[in-house]
Each structure stands twice: as structure tokens, then as C-alpha cells.
Amino acid sequence: MRSSISAAAAAAGPAVVHLVAPGAASGPAAAVGLGPGWVDGRAQGSGFIYDPRGFILTNAHVVLGTPPAAAMAAATANTRWPQHMQANTGLRARAEDSSSSSSSPPAAAAAGAVPQGGLLVHLADGRVFEGRVVALDRASDLAVVAVDAAEQLPCARLGNSHRLAVGEWVVALGSPFLLRQSVTAGxxxxVERKGSELGLSSPRTEFIQTDAAVNVGNSGGPLVNLDGEVVGMNNMKAAAADGVSFAIPINSIKSLLSEISRHGRVLRPYVGITMAEVKPSRMAQLRTACPDFPRDVAAGIVVTRVAPGSPAAAAGLKEDDVIVAAAAPGTAPGQLGPPGLSVxxxxxxxxxxxxxSLELTVVREQRRLQQQQQQYAHVTVTVRPVEAPSG
Known part of the structure; x- marks a missing residue:
């Protein structure tokens, strides 16, 4: 096991960076979460190179100089991914964007209150570059930093966080308390700690929980498996406890990078419902508590609220509907996520x-002549793109 941890650290270590950003305050970070470290009024944290052309992943709160809870509670920043970067990131880009042949260095995108100028990136081999924030999403606490290098840089291998199992060993790398290239294990x-369990304003956000020691300055650093693959980004810890730390799953980060590549920013869907997932193990209890719950439904998503005037209301979704399938209009609705549709x-x-738009298959109960009748309905709902203002 010792050699495995050492090998994992050696594989990922060259891609780990130390970030120094101008800060708006001095002194220790707030007690909530990790927060960046502070020296002479400058926020400091960690990150890792994920593309050898000089693209680095880190937490938004590191480059913003704020604690993670504050960054995640803020709205998504309206940040444009420069068109000529889209063809060079290794991400999927729209055809009209990937045709750009500009050879000039990518300019930093406007990112609200992101500090521009003075962002320093320290590599593991001692080289120092000036970094530019090229994409930032506060709601997910993700930022992409770019540096100009004359040669390709060592980059980390991205793994698959869906394959993680409880009890699996992981290794955290970063700069806790400004101690660069530190390694801890746990x-x-x-594998899926809900944001609602942590009291976050984005309750559907999921985290990897680990007992690997992380502290102030670890934010943005990689969490890797024993194969040296990045499975998460260290993000925050319980303020009053040791051995309770949280990382953003790498699969979530991949999805966000794809969004940035396609749209130039992170867009989130809005239909106007509040929902709760019901798994098979809970179904019997639910039927006992709610006799009117639709019969013969193994699992699904219960609509607990429909916002007035929302796309869901316009489509005819109702409270207590159970969504059991979803598909693009004109295609056969399929069950997503056996044995039932998951959130x-x-x-x-x-x-x-x-x-x-998206076609939803819902099950609802109707009372006719004092008898329950189960009804399947197909509802086509418009999916509205939303992004909260920056600031």
C-alpha cells in the first residue's frame, strides 16, 4: 500500500501547481471551508494542469480570494470562453467556433470580480508563469487558468469518479498552509455526499467525502486514486472536525468543461419544479404513508412543487406527478437509470x-367514482437556459 500511494503521488505530482492571486483582504480565511491561504494580502491555493498546452483547473474561490461556501453560493459568472481557445483545449467545440485560426495568446475573459494581473502559477519543477483566468463558474466553484509556455507542460490524467467505491484509497495533493507539494492519503x-446535507445553496451538488487530511491551501488541488488518476478536486472540509473533507467529482468537472466548450459559459436548465427521488427501497414506506401514490411504480421522481408561470406549469406538470422516463420529442421515451429514473x-x-424541449412520461392518480385510476401522461416541457448574474 505504501508503494501504491507513493506511485500515485509521483504520477500526479508534476502536474500540481501552487497559485498566488491578489486578494481583497489579509489574515486567515474564514472558518467555513478551506478557503485560500493568505500571505501579504495575497490569496494562495492549489490547482493541476489538465492540458499540456497550459490549461489548469482550480477552485473559483482560489482566484477570487473567497471561502468556498461564499463562491458556491454566488451566481454563475457570465464568462466567455475565447473562441480560439475552444479548438485547442481538447474539449468538444461547436463547429463555428473551432474554425478560428488566431495564433495570438488567448485573452483573459471578463469574469466579474476575478483578479486580473498578478496571478502567479508556480509549477512543481520551480518554474513560475503569469496566469490568466479564462473561464469561471462560481456556482460550481470551478475556474480554468491558462499560462503561456514554450513547451508542453506535464499534465494529470483524468479518471472516472463514477468508478469510485467507499473504502477505496485516495491521495490528496496541494499546498496546505503554503507547504507546496504536500501529500496526504485516506x-x-x-461517493455522493449531497450538497443539501452540507447546507449548501446548491442542494443537488454532489461531493466525494474523504478522510484524507486537507487544510487551508489545499483548495483546487487534485484528489487521485492509486492509479494516479484525478478523481476529484479538493474543495472544502468540515470546519470543526478532522477527517471530514470534500472534493468535487472529476466527472462533474468534465461536464462543466463541456458546457464551457459548447456555450462559452455554463448554462443550467430551468423548468420550474422541485423534485425528490424515490428509490425502490423507499417505495413500500411511501405507499404506506401515502395510499394515493401511483401503483406499479418501482422508482421515479416525485414532483413536489411546480412554480407558477414556469415552463413546467405551462406544460401541465402537476404536484405529486411521478416522472418515470424522459426522451427528446419524437423519440420513444426510455427509462433512464435503472431501475427507475434518477435525479x-x-x-x-x-x-x-x-x-x-424534453418529453417526460409521468404517472398520476385520478379519482373517478371513488376508484383510483392510474394514468400515464406524456408532457413536453420547454427547457429554459438560465445563468445567474455575476457579482
Whole structure:
């Protein structure tokens, strides 16, 4: 096991960077979360190179100089990904964007209150570059920093966080308390810790929970498996406890990078419903508590609220409807996420349908002549793109 941890650290270590950004305040970061470290009024944190052409992933709160809870509670920044970068990031880009042949260095995109100028990137081999924030999403606490290098840089291999298992060993790398290239290890305590359990304003955000030691300055650094693959980004810890730390899953980060590549910024779907996932293990209890719940539904998503005037209301969705399938209009609705539709699967389907529509199969109960009748309905809902203002 010792050699495995050492090998994982050696594989990912060359891609780990130390970031120094201008800060708006001095002194220790707030007690909530990790927050960046502070020296002479400058926020400092960690990151990792994910593209050898000089693209670096880190937390938004590192470059903003704020604690992670504050960054995630803020709205998504309206940040444009420069067109000529889209063809060079290795990400999927729209055809009209990938045709740009500009050879000039990518300019930093406007990112609200992101500090521009003076952002320094320290590589593991001692080289120092000036970095530019080229994309930032406060709601997910993600930022992309670019540096100009004359040669390709060592980059980390991105893994698959969906393959993580509870009890699996992971390694955290970064700069806790400004101690660069520090390595700690622990196990995965939970693979899908809900943001609602942590009291975050984005309750559907999920985190990897680990007992690997992370502290102030670890923010933005990689969490890797024993193969040296990045499975998460260290983000925050419980303020009053040790061994309770949280990382953003790398698969979530990949999805956000794809959004930036396609739209130039992160767009989120809005249909105007509040929902709750019901798994098969909870179905019997739910039927006992709610006799009117639709019969013969193994699992699904219960609509607990429909916002007046929303796309969902216009489409005819009702409270207590159970969404069991989703598909693009004109295609056969399929069950997503066996053995029933999950919130994560529906969220992915809604994200893919932004600017268009999605057909939902719902089950609802109707009372006729004092008898319950189960009714399947097909509802086509418009998926509205939304992005909260920056600031």
C-alpha cells in the first residue's frame, strides 16, 4: 500500500501547481471551508494542469480570494470562453467556433470580480508563469487558468469518479498552509455526499467525502486514486472536525468543461419544479404513508412543487406527478437509470435539452367514482437556459 500511494503521488505530482492571486483582504480565511491561504494580502491555493498546452483547473474561490461556501453560493459568472481557445483545449467545440485560426495568446475573459494581473502559477519543477483566468463558474466553484509556455507542460490524467467505491484509497495533493507539494492519503467515506446535507445553496451538488487530511491551501488541488488518476478536486472540509473533507467529482468537472466548450459559459436548465427521488427501497414506506401514490411504480421522481408561470406549469406538470422516463420529442421515451429514473439522469437529460424541449412520461392518480385510476401522461416541457448574474 505504501508503494501504491507513493506511485500515485509521483504520477500526479508534476502536474500540481501552487497559485498566488491578489486578494481583497489579509489574515486567515474564514472558518467555513478551506478557503485560500493568505500571505501579504495575497490569496494562495492549489490547482493541476489538465492540458499540456497550459490549461489548469482550480477552485473559483482560489482566484477570487473567497471561502468556498461564499463562491458556491454566488451566481454563475457570465464568462466567455475565447473562441480560439475552444479548438485547442481538447474539449468538444461547436463547429463555428473551432474554425478560428488566431495564433495570438488567448485573452483573459471578463469574469466579474476575478483578479486580473498578478496571478502567479508556480509549477512543481520551480518554474513560475503569469496566469490568466479564462473561464469561471462560481456556482460550481470551478475556474480554468491558462499560462503561456514554450513547451508542453506535464499534465494529470483524468479518471472516472463514477468508478469510485467507499473504502477505496485516495491521495490528496496541494499546498496546505503554503507547504507546496504536500501529500496526504485516506479513504473514500462517501461517493455522493449531497450538497443539501452540507447546507449548501446548491442542494443537488454532489461531493466525494474523504478522510484524507486537507487544510487551508489545499483548495483546487487534485484528489487521485492509486492509479494516479484525478478523481476529484479538493474543495472544502468540515470546519470543526478532522477527517471530514470534500472534493468535487472529476466527472462533474468534465461536464462543466463541456458546457464551457459548447456555450462559452455554463448554462443550467430551468423548468420550474422541485423534485425528490424515490428509490425502490423507499417505495413500500411511501405507499404506506401515502395510499394515493401511483401503483406499479418501482422508482421515479416525485414532483413536489411546480412554480407558477414556469415552463413546467405551462406544460401541465402537476404536484405529486411521478416522472418515470424522459426522451427528446419524437423519440420513444426510455427509462433512464435503472431501475427507475434518477435525479442525476434527469438533470443530465435536461442539460442536454437546454434551449429545446424534453418529453417526460409521468404517472398520476385520478379519482373517478371513488376508484383510483392510474394514468400515464406524456408532457413536453420547454427547457429554459438560465445563468445567474455575476457579482
Amino acid at each position: 479513504i473514500v467515506s462517501c 442525476a439522469a434527469l438533470a443530465d437529460a435536461l442539460r442536454d435539452a437546454i434551449g429545446g
